[in-house]
Amino acid sequence: MTGQLLRLEGISKSFPGVKALREVSLELDRGEIHALLGENGAGKSTIIKIIGGIQSPDEGRILLDGEECRFSSYRDAIARGIGIVFQEFSLVPDLDAVDNIFLGREMRDRFGLSRKRVMTERARALFERIGVSIDLTLPVGRLSVAEQQFIEIAKALSLDVRILILDEPTAPLTPNEAALLFRVMRQLRDEGIGLFFVSHHLDEIFEVCDRITILRDGANVGLTRVDDCTMDQLVEVMVGRRIENSFPAKPSTVPDKVLLEARDLSIHDGGPKSHFDLREGEILGFAGLVGSGRTETALALIGAIPCRGKQVTIGGKITAIDGPAAALKAGIGILPENRKADGLILPFSIRDNISINNLPKYTRKSGWIDRGLERETTLTLMRELQIKAPSEETPAVSLSGGNQQKVVIARWLNRRSRVLVFDEPTRGIDVGAKAEIYRLMRALTAEGYAIIMISSELPEVIGMCDRVAVFHRGAISRILEGADINAEEVMRHATASAPTPVQH
Template sequence: MGSLLQLDDICKRYPGVQALKAISLSVEPGEIHALLGENGAGKSTLMKILAGVERPDEGRIVFAGEERRFASYHDAIAVGIGIVFQEFSLIPYLNAVENIFLGHERVNRFGLLNKRAMRDTAASLFARLGVNIALDCPVQALSVAQQQFVEIAKALALEARLLILDEPTATLTPTEAALLFEVMRELKRQGVAMIFISHHLEEIFDVCDRISVLRDGAYVGAMEVAGASMGRLVEMMVGRKLEASFPPKAASPSREVVLKVEALQLARGGPVNAFELRRGEILGFAGLVGSGRTELALGVIGALPSVRQSLQLNGQPVRLRDPAAALAKGIGLLPESRKSEGLVVGFSIRENIALNNLGKYENSARLIDHGRERESVRALMKQLAIKAPGPESKVVNLSGGNQQKVVIARWVNHHCQVLIFDEPTRGIDVGAKAEIYALMRALTEQGYAIILISSELPEIIGLSDRVAVFNKGAIVATLEGSALNPEQVMFHATGSQPHDHLH
């Protein structure tokens, strides 16, 4: 049997950049084919060409034995290619059923909308995905994870022969991701081919058959998953070995307490938590999704109301009623969703970095000195290695890693002493992750104190000097030294008791 899909010498240019350089690859029927590469490697551009959203400048697409020229997304759908986009393509005020069948509505023999058939199909798709989603609720009222499942159901409803999944697990919990992988395996058994894009390499080994790697818009090579190693894949993706993704921890950590949370209670009857954050350390907040890690951090800065808040900053009692008060005292938050909460994506790098600190650039006439502002931002871009043409570059055009650095630069510019990083590497490629890790450690060496909230256990253990483990909203253990290992973290996070031999 021949390949279901064959891409030959696909090229794509944009003004000033060659996005794709003669890329050729194939996908077999019933194969789950991983497409790997750093942000900016060309993965999404290649998939948009395959889905008819973009058109190639050169090269050819052969699908199901015929050469195809897609003028639109509908052309790709018509031959059996579906895509789950990285950026959701849902209409926010329509419900799940209306979104799933938008553009290919079911009609009865009289040509009228068959709403019952569409509802029944949507319900069966969600049952197949193992999720419970209200069919009549506008999708804008659903959680991000639920919206992702609507996007996946939308693609499944097309009964595609080739399904493109662009970062489908980025917003899913491990349990939800496992459900998706079961659906993918069932589709594979039915002969559906899939192209799977993910930054989580462990997912590739879990669910994929073969891997193609792109770097800087060029095809690097392909290999069977059975013969691949994590180290080899990383080397192919970034063009260099990453022997040490995690920088070395401080040899002799400081004992000086910057932030002392003596008591913090978010809801009446809820747990009362206490912890200390020391100068120059990374304190990890670990726990299962929903364990209360982010909520406690938001309570510290006054973004969530608390019934009890007793804090000391540099030995002095403080009351932080809202994030503005926290920022005034030198505590900055890098939120989990950098695009919707951390950045104004339509603004430039300069505007984003200076946003909370405009008074710093006022001249004697109380006007903003944009020249001084621009020079300050240029120095921060150099210090944090933000890759962009200059301070006026729009943030929307940056990679995820560089967007994250812009948020960090804003708080460095504000002379914060405490930085709270909430899922700092979500949706960031492996090379950019290493840069963010090195930057976080460099900040601690300059005296910053960091709270790291992460769902990735290797990240928590590899970066943190100490780890506070959460279970049901409470800190149940603080681990350091030899006790800081995956077994201990998971035992406490799940509410189990560590076995004696693990002590």
């Protein structure tokens, strides 16, 4: 089943002070997986919202099956067979999968009573169609992120969608879960459904997509078939320049001065213990499979979660860290995995977010805040970190992912935290912003900061880290250095296919 399903012609959209889209044209065929690529701020989200009826274009035409149409709302687009699975799900955690799929359009008998059995059978048929097993009795809040995503897809299929838009669907998934999602996507493509796929992971584009549309600064700058391009070519078109090597050169030597030591750190009762040190001017990677204890160990280190034992030495002195406040006082800052939920107060301004942990430095003896000094410090940090925003009063929610990360980093630099824990620092940001974050991390270590970087991306771990602590079953199984930092060694120790672990 082939033929053009959707066509956008000359779509333009402006917001106050911003030209979000500039005469964008693109098309989607039946039975096609079409990638939408571009840096954050390139216009992808605006295009998605226009296709889904959430926003209306200022100029241009939308043609569905060759017929011009205008959507007055998302409900209107759904009625025409267009569904979107957003990054942030629209599920009710306390309801089961069946009730979520049919929420707002429940099946009822002539007496107004719920036909739960019929809805359950239809939900089961939807999951059988895509080959996914879901416990239909559990509240969705108790299911995995991948299972919740498949519920969103099933909900879209229950509406007889012909066009399905997946916005960063793999960001929270493990590699195995992503592989299952790709199988489902290919199956839907084979049924004649057209899919738009948005992802910052270019390897996924080559694995599952047929064609690619690239947006830059609100304009369509490229359309190509996956078979006709390389990853380097995509990056060059996306960012408007070549990124020869995203990873800055590692220093030839790393100082031996130890800033922090952790001994006998255990996250489980009777479980294995981790031992590691962190040196001035280095990036120490925490690597391992999902569930291996990487993030839990970092959170236990700063006292954000309980641990079964630890001894932490900072600057040669044993330091009690029984909570994040104590970690903050000891000079440890954290860039959390979920920056929006845990790292930022999104409605607050850049200035507020940078200052929030540092108010005493701006407080005069009278008790009043020195707003002039606060603003001066904020603007200095924005220049140093190249935070792109109209002003220091710009709300954090309006920033791109990369700039949001920089705001959190600025907070800890403002606090002069010498030890920084970066948990998935480049998750959900584009290739250009990733390169900026990498350069910033190297600039910080050159100034003597010490960084723990937790990452699920193996190339990132290998390219950025001076040493790598590999985790397996809740503890460090090996610390790799030098030439031993390679994919084979990391995976050997992460999967316990290596000999008996040796801890450093």
